[in-house]
Amino acid sequence: MSVTSTSPTTNPLSDFAKRLRANFQTYALIVATVIIWVGFSVWSGGTYLGAQNFSNIFRQMTITALLSVGMVLVIVTGHIDLSVGKLAGFVSVVVAYMQATYWPKVLPGHELLTTILSVLIGLAVGALYGVFQGYVIAHLRVPAFIVTLGSFWILNGAILLRTAGKTIPANQPFLSVIAQGYLSPLVGWIVAIFVVGLLFITMFISRRRKVKYGFDLPPIYQDLTRTAFFAALVVAYVFYVNQYNGIQIPVLLLAVIAVAVAYISNNTRFGRYAYAIGGNREATRLSGVNIRGNIFMVFVLMGFLCGVSGVTLASYVGYGTIAAGTGYELDAIAACILGGTSTLGGIGTIPGAMIGGLIMASLTTGLQIMNVAPAWQYVLKGLVLVLAVYVDVYFKKNR
Amino acid sequence: MAMNNDIILEFRNVTKRFPGVVALSDASFQIRRGEIHGICGENGAGKSTLMKILSGVYPHGTYEGHVIYNGEELKLRASSIHEAAERGIAIVYQELTLIPTMTVGENVFLGREPVEFGVINRDKLYADTRAILSKYQMDVSPLEIVKNLGVGKMQMVEIAKALSENAKVLILDEPTSALSKAEVEKLMGILRGLKEHGVTCIYISHKLEEFFQITDSITVLRDGKMITTQPTSELNLEKLVSTMVGREMKERFPKGKRSPGRVIFEVENLHALDPNDSEREVLKGVSFDLREGEILGIAGLMGSGRTELVMTIFGEYGKITSGKIRLNGREIKIKSSHEAMLHGISLVPEDRKQHGLVLIQSILRNISLANLDQFAHWFRIDDSAELKASLSFAKSLAIKAPDLHAPADSLSGGNQQKVVISKWLMSKPKVLIMDDPTRGVDVGAKFEIYKLMNDLSESGISIIMISSELEEVVGMSDRIMVMCEDKSNGTFDVSEATQERIMALATGISAG
Numbered sequence: 001m002s003v004t005s006t007s008p009t010t011n012p013l014s015d016f017a018k019r020l021r022a023n024f025q026t027y028a029l030i031v032a033t034v035i036i037w038v039g040f041s042v043w044s045g046g047t048y049l050g051a052q053n054f055s056n057i058f059r060q061m062t063i064t065a066l067l068s069v070g071m072v073l074v075i076v077t078g079h080i081d082l083s084v085g086k087l088a089g090f091v092s093v094v095v096a097y098m099q100a101t102y103w104p105k106v107l108p109g110h111e112l113l114t115t116i117l118s119v120l121i122g123l124a125v126g127a128l129y130g131v132f133q134g135y136v137i138a139h140l141r142v143p144a145f146i147v148t149l150g151s152f153w154i155l156n157g158a159i160l161l162r163t164a165g166k167t168i169p170a171n172q173p174f175l176s177v178i179a180q181g182y183l184s185p186l187v188g189w190i191v192a193i194f195v196v197g198l199l200f201i202t203m204f205i206s207r208r209r210k211v212k213y214g215f216d217l218p219p220i221y222q223d224l225t226r227t228a229f230f231a232a233l234v235v236a237y238v239f240y241v242n243q244y245n246g247i248q249i250p251v252l253l254l255a256v257i258a259v260a261v262a263y264i265s266n267n268t269r270f271g272r273y274a275y276a277i278g279g280n281r282e283a284t285r286l287s288g289v290n291i292r293g294n295i296f297m298v299f300v301l302m303g304f305l306c307g308v309s310g311v312t313l314a315s316y317v318g319y320g321t322i323a324a325g326t327g328y329e330l331d332a333i334a335a336c337i338l339g340g341t342s343t344l345g346g347i348g349t350i351p352g353a354m355i356g357g358l359i360m361a362s363l364t365t366g367l368q369i370m371n372v373a374p375a376w377q378y379v380l381k382g383l384v385l386v387l388a389v390y391v392d393v394y395f396k397k398n399r
Numbered sequence: 400m401a402m403n404n405d406i407i408l409e410f411r412n413v414t415k416r417f418p419g420v421v422a423l424s425d426a427s428f429q430i431r432r433g434e435i436h437g438i439c440g441e442n443g444a445g446k447s448t449l450m451k452i453l454s455g456v457y458p459h460g461t462y463e464g465h466v467i468y469n470g471e472e473l474k475l476r477a478s479s480i481h482e483a484a485e486r487g488i489a490i491v492y493q494e495l496t497l498i499p500t501m502t503v504g505e506n507v508f509l510g511r512e513p514v515e516f517g518v519i520n521r522d523k524l525y526a527d528t529r530a531i532l533s534k535y536q537m538d539v540s541p542l543e544i545v546k547n548l549g550v551g552k553m554q555m556v557e558i559a560k561a562l563s564e565n566a567k568v569l570i571l572d573e574p575t576s577a578l579s580k581a582e583v584e585k586l587m588g589i590l591r592g593l594k595e596h597g598v599t600c601i602y603i604s605h606k607l608e609e610f611f612q613i614t615d616s617i618t619v620l621r622d623g624k625m626i627t628t629q630p631t632s633e634l635n636l637e638k639l640v641s642t643m644v645g646r647e648m649k650e651r652f653p654k655g656k657r658s659p660g661r662v663i664f665e666v667e668n669l670h671a672l673d674p675n676d677s678e679r680e681v682l683k684g685v686s687f688d689l690r691e692g693e694i695l696g697i698a699g700l701m702g703s704g705r706t707e708l709v710m711t712i713f714g715e716y717g718k719i720t721s722g723k724i725r726l727n728g729r730e731i732k733i734k735s736s737h738e739a740m741l742h743g744i745s746l747v748p749e750d751r752k753q754h755g756l757v758l759i760q761s762i763l764r765n766i767s768l769a770n771l772d773q774f775a776h777w778f779r780i781d782d783s784a785e786l787k788a789s790l791s792f793a794k795s796l797a798i799k800a801p802d803l804h805a806p807a808d809s810l811s812g813g814n815q816q817k818v819v820i821s822k823w824l825m826s827k828p829k830v831l832i833m834d835d836p837t838r839g840v841d842v843g844a845k846f847e848i849y850k851l852m853n854d855l856s857e858s859g860i861s862i863i864m865i866s867s868e869l870e871e872v873v874g875m876s877d878r879i880m881v882m883c884e885d886k887s888n889g890t891f892d893v894s895e896a897t898q899e900r901i902m903a904l905a906t907g908i909s910a911g
């Protein structure tokens with residue numbers, strides 16, 4: 001009974017069971033999301049899953065979800081980043097200041113150009129801060145927990161300095177598009193067709209590659225069913241959000257970034273090494289991997305994503321304030337954990353974290369719609385997190 | 400019923416399944432009271448699984464069949480890990496389980512420390528430890544910190560830990576895989592002493608000669624099935640090997656047709672300090688050279704500095720104070736394993752769990768980890784090419800697993816070792832350093848590893864192989880360097896090698 005083939009066996013039923021077991025966690029999360037949605041819909045008499053609210057749930061999750069995309073890799077390598085909320089907040093304040101105060105003085109009248117410059121500066125601030133943190137953690141070897149805790153305070157101070165306690169408006173029309181804009185239904189459908197086409201093309205490319213290397217192919221209907229399922233999800237989503245204003249631009253942004261980073265984490269050396277480092281740092285180092293360089297890059301990526309998140313935040317709320325980004329780091333971490341990222345490192349996926357974030361956003365929105373007092377919203381959120389992880393531990397033990 | 404009284408343990412139709420694997424299928428055999436009973440079989444045959452059933456890792460109800468102990472069925476509960484020990488079944492697992500930062504005594508009594516009013520009574524703890532150690536003539540201090548011990552002594556501490564409750568059955572799962580000959584002799588002495596104290600011993604090993612030194616009878620497992628139980632006196636090595644692998648094996652070491660070329664790698668009078676303790680010198684003058692396409696064996700006792708030497712060369716251990724390392728005639732300074740690999744030097748580390756494997760990841764990911772550069776086009780890793788290359792190694796070494804996506808920690812010890820070997824054989828370096836590469840690997844798979852080593856060296860790759868098995872060093876090397884007390888103590892051609900000569904150099908009894 002030695003290794004003969006790694007392709008799925010010919011028995012589709014047992015194969016299905018195997019797949020189900022392997023992706024148990026993802027399916028459990030999807031089921032949980034659906035239960036939450038249905039539950040709140042019934043409770044709210046239908047408004048909860050109306051097109052408008054549905055659209056808003058997704059739009060609301062983007063800012064912390066952008067942070068979770070990077071946080072997954074940070075936790076996977078066995079680290080933590082407590083500064084992401086404040087860094088996103090600081091970026092949002094910088095962007096607000098740039099487009100409201102600085103550029104209008106230096107380059108009056110060029111609204112589009114100055115918005116672009118403000119955004120680029122925001123992204124650069126995030127990435128540069130990531131470079132700084134990555135250097136201290138990876139090369140000076142100060143534990144990430146300490147460094148990012150320090151950064152939390154440093155950035156908090158920086159936010160206070162920049163705002164001087166006041167609120168800076170961030171309502172340039174071009175800037176607002178980033179988090180408040182929508183694609184028109186027609187453009188939405190074009191995007192949908194493009195994505196569906198891409199799904200099928202990747203499926204066929206992957207099958208062709210398997211043939212080239214002489215592996216057994218899974219039956220075509222199996223691949224087709226799966227791809228068709230994802231295609232249907234995309235179409236249904238676009239159809240539904242088109243009932244309200246159309247595809248939300250921030251959600252599109254999140255989707256592109258999440259897919260890109262997920263791809264990187266599975267298909268590049270950088271991503272593979274991140275998982276290996278979290279699984280066994282010593283063994284990975286002895287495999288000739290440049291551990292420090294890799295960890296450094298993880299924090300640079302995290303910083304850049306904080307930049308993206310901060311720009312979106314400025315656009316979303318329309319101003320930069322002293323409270324910008326407060327508590328987002330915990331939401332981002334919670335989304336990762338809900339999505340199956342192991343705090344011990346080595347395990348975790350970006351799609352999982354996205355669903356984790358969706359669950360949190362669905363819950364928050366639902367409780368708000370039902371006018372549950374904020375105090376109880378916190379209590380419930382905390383309970384859900386612990387309960388979810390307990391259920392996961394329980395099923396892992398008893399499988 | 401006098402007959403039954405002789406039988407201390409009986410397995411009746413024991414079957415144990417894991418997802419995708421049947422580890423034991425319908426195995427039945429008996430073990431007589433007071434004997435030393437050897438169990439042998441290929442990697443993944445189910446030996447460790449059987450022992451874990453006895454020790455309660457897989458409690459009653461998680462397997463099919465019956466285990467009869469002292470005339471009644473053994474029903475260990477999942478909730479209590481000490482139950483087996485309380486009933487007199489002691490086990491020393493395949494992998495060391497000591498906590499390196501604690502003392503010998505604390506390790507021996509871990510989890511059942513003598514307490515008075517809720518406080519640990521250290522004096523009693525150390526006194527009791529000393530009593531156990533001296534009863535079985537183990538030469539270790541109870542106060543020593545475990546990480547300062549050599550593997551041989553650690554193994555003794557493991558045994559002491561297992562024995563400290565009145566053990567009737569002692570299970571030893573590959574206790575000698577990391578030991579050198581002298582230490583094996585010591586262990587044998589301890590086992591004979593235990594036998595005199597009436598302890599029944601179950602002994603698992605891949606060093607088959609040991610069975611003939613110490614066991615009274617031998618059970619052979621193959622693919623989870625019991626093949627035979629026979630008195631050792633009725634067996635010989637050839638018979639045992641052929642029952643074990645299911646075919647004849649004429650030779651243990653494949654003949655290579657190597658013709659080593661010019662010198663490509665040189666180490667000259669290397670001295671180095673312990674990185675954590677700059678008072679202590681860990682290398683006290685090592686010199687050797689390595690030719691293209693050559694296999695250089697490094698022999699020596701445990702603790703003679705062999706692992707320290709190769710880890711230092713690899714840039715991962717000692718602080719070099721003097722001496723030179725030259726590759727292709729040019730002096731090189733290696734500061735990390737990353738740099739070493741850029742120079743074309745790879746190392747198969749000694750400790751597979753800590754340094755060799757990412758246990759939570761799949762076999763595939765483990766094999767390819769050191770070799771992703773081979774499969775990367777621009778940024779993207781060609782996962783089909785990765786799978787194909789990994790499969791070919793998995794096949795030739797017969798890694799036993801449902802597929803390559805199985806996590807490494809679900810493999811048997813020997814199969815894990817094969818994964819580590821595959822990873823490094825795939826890396827195609829210029830110089831391949833192997834630190835005890837066949838530890839815990841069965842005879843059949845060893846042969847395959849040797850064949851791959853021959854292929855590599857014939858294609859011009861130079862190999863440095865550390866081994867604690869003298870036969871292996873003599874069987875595979877072109878030249879042999881012997882280390883003694885952190886120094887190189889002589890290098891000679893394999894044609895001039897005898898086991899006596901190597902042992903003499905290794906123990907430093909005579910020079911030359």
Ligand SMILES: Nc1ncnc2c1ncn2[C@@H]1O[C@H](COP(=O)(O)OP(=O)(O)OP(=O)(O)O)[C@@H](O)[C@H]1O
Nearest residue numbers: 417422442443444445446447448809810811812813
């Ligand atoms: N936790 C587990 N999950 C899945 N499969 C397992 C697990 N533990 C063991 N196996 C499988 O059971 C089989 C028997 O393993 P076992 O460890 O008993 O082998 P072994 O005879 O001790 O081999 P070795 O000589 O390599 O130590 C192997 O095929 C192994 O892959």
Ligand SMILES: [Mg+2]
Nearest residue numbers: 447493811812
């Ligand atoms: Mg074993």
